[in-house]
Amino acid sequence: MLFNSIDFAIFLPIVFILYWFVINKNLKLQNAMLVVASYVFYGWWDWRFLSLITFSIVVDYFMGLLLGKEENKKKRKLLLWVSIFVNLGFLGFFKYYNFFVDNFVAAFSFFGQDIKANTLNIILPVGISFYTFQTLSYTIDVYRRKIEPTKDFIAFAAFVSFFPQLVAGPIERATNLLPQFYKKRFFNYSKAVDGMRQILWGLFKKIIIADNCAEFANQIFNNSANMSGSMLVLGAVFFAFQIYGDFSGYSDIAIGTARLFGFNLMQNFNFPYFSRDIAEFWRRWHISLSTWFRDYLYIPLGGSRGGTLMKVRNTFIIFIVSGFWHGANWTFIIWGALNAIYFLPLLLTKTNRTNLEIVAKGKIFPSLKETLFMLITFGLTVFAWIFFRAENIEHAISYISGIFSSSFFTIPKFEETARAITTMILVVIFILIEWSGREGQYAIEHIGEKWYRPLRWIFYATIIFLIGMFMPTSESPFIYFQF
Numbered sequence: 001m002l003f004n005s006i007d008f009a010i011f012l013p014i015v016f017i018l019y020w021f022v023i024n025k026n027l028k029l030q031n032a033m034l035v036v037a038s039y040v041f042y043g044w045w046d047w048r049f050l051s052l053i054t055f056s057i058v059v060d061y062f063m064g065l066l067l068g069k070e071e072n073k074k075k076r077k078l079l080l081w082v083s084i085f086v087n088l089g090f091l092g093f094f095k096y097y098n099f100f101v102d103n104f105v106a107a108f109s110f111f112g113q114d115i116k117a118n119t120l121n122i123i124l125p126v127g128i129s130f131y132t133f134q135t136l137s138y139t140i141d142v143y144r145r146k147i148e149p150t151k152d153f154i155a156f157a158a159f160v161s162f163f164p165q166l167v168a169g170p171i172e173r174a175t176n177l178l179p180q181f182y183k184k185r186f187f188n189y190s191k192a193v194d195g196m197r198q199i200l201w202g203l204f205k206k207i208i209i210a211d212n213c214a215e216f217a218n219q220i221f222n223n224s225a226n227m228s229g230s231m232l233v234l235g236a237v238f239f240a241f242q243i244y245g246d247f248s249g250y251s252d253i254a255i256g257t258a259r260l261f262g263f264n265l266m267q268n269f270n271f272p273y274f275s276r277d278i279a280e281f282w283r284r285w286h287i288s289l290s291t292w293f294r295d296y297l298y299i300p301l302g303g304s305r306g307g308t309l310m311k312v313r314n315t316f317i318i319f320i321v322s323g324f325w326h327g328a329n330w331t332f333i334i335w336g337a338l339n340a341i342y343f344l345p346l347l348l349t350k351t352n353r354t355n356l357e358i359v360a361k362g363k364i365f366p367s368l369k370e371t372l373f374m375l376i377t378f379g380l381t382v383f384a385w386i387f388f389r390a391e392n393i394e395h396a397i398s399y400i401s402g403i404f405s406s407s408f409f410t411i412p413k414f415e416e417t418a419r420a421i422t423t424m425i426l427v428v429i430f431i432l433i434e435w436s437g438r439e440g441q442y443a444i445e446h447i448g449e450k451w452y453r454p455l456r457w458i459f460y461a462t463i464i465f466l467i468g469m470f471m472p473t474s475e476s477p478f479i480y481f482q483f
Contacts, residue, residue, distance in 0.1 A: 001044035002477060003253045004206055011041065016260060020187050031158045031181050034261070038163035042126070049125040052090065057160045059086050060135040064142045064149035064156075076143060083139040091132045094124055096328045127167030129325060133292055135160055138174040140296055147175050155181040164257040168250045168478055170268040170288035177265070185262035194445070195259030200463055201444045202252030207467050209430050210245030211476050212423040213238040216414070221389055224399045229408030232399060239389045240382045241427055244273065246479045247286070252442055271438045273381075273431075274359050276373035278342040279352035281381060289325070293318050304347060311347055316340045326388070331396060335387040342380055358438055 001007050015037045023029040043050050063083045070076050138159075141147045150156045159178045165171075220227055220235025227235065251268035258265045272284035282290050298318045304311050316337065323336020346352035359374065360366040366374065383400075390396035414420040437443035444463075448456035 001041050031154045034158045038161035041163040057157050061156050067142045068149035080143045087132050130169050133171050164254040170266050195256040198252050198256030198442050202249040205245040205249030210242045213242035217242050228410045229403045229405045230412045232403045236382045250478045275377050276355045279346045280355040331387045338384045
């Protein structure tokens, strides 16, 4: 079930009414209902996927209980590794089996040995990368004694399957989200209004920005051999705003929807395209995944505490694994390695934590230096996105070669010029709104608070009108569903 679908527009009010006005006096019933609603939401794609998430819930629930009772260090470590093996084993099979088989065959063929190995017609379960990491964080935190194992199976099942963030995050930690299922929740009107406002902005990002940019990004990437250098640059920029609008839009809808039910999810995007260096970008992009890898992989490896070689090693590991998490394709690995190369100079010169505050905080305009650094960082990011979007390494190299050609200086030509110009104007308006609201949790959180009320409602009505005007006739899935 997609957030931007008629099905969800019917599903959400039904669940909301039952949750707050029918079973609101019983916490366990509310949690049980969230589990049922989440299973309906997830099973809407393919009911067979429910068996996998149920298995993951059962395994990590009992692993948590066993870890809580066990005092022997070796046995506790064994239990942890069983959980890691089972969870990553399922993820690896469904997501990476064919990738490893194909590369295994290619490696032997390179040395003149032809072997036969069959790939499988595997359907990747939606959201498996997200809920696998969420359950793993619970088991690891119980092992580290950062959290007590829960004895409430329904609360744990609700934590893992919570439908707003189930299929594309944020990847929540048990330390933040699980305790919220233990506490009695009361309807808060202002919190619900804030949630609706964030949902509205998320839909704007997805439908107005991401889907419109996707139309031109797809045209250009799918026909890159016939495109001029200037068009290829625009294609990469269109994709940059497509993936940001699509993924951060999903996160906004997820966080806003959770707030309707009395839950607080972590911020997943913090205006990353206003970053002044790559380190700042990665503190602001897909925050739940970046911090997950930091806490459960980078720091256990030694982080930046060791010598230069260890710092370089750990940096490449964290970025390459992050790239591989996104998909079974060498393009994602190259994308991760490229970001590691961007990041290394900052780490080695100890300037990776220079820009911790939001750019031009409390000011209307950034300085010339800040503007320059933002443009450079955005340019580096867009270049890396080419590998992320390309079908394979050859496609990415061909695409980049096309950019650095004499046609780079030609005027871009679109088949639908008016539509392309309209999309560019919408992107510029989007950037201005994001800039004006960059100090909030999301762009329109505080916009219009001091306006005359009719003017504020005109602003919201305009957003709703644009969403309705650009709403596609067919459902448009979110990019990160494939990861």
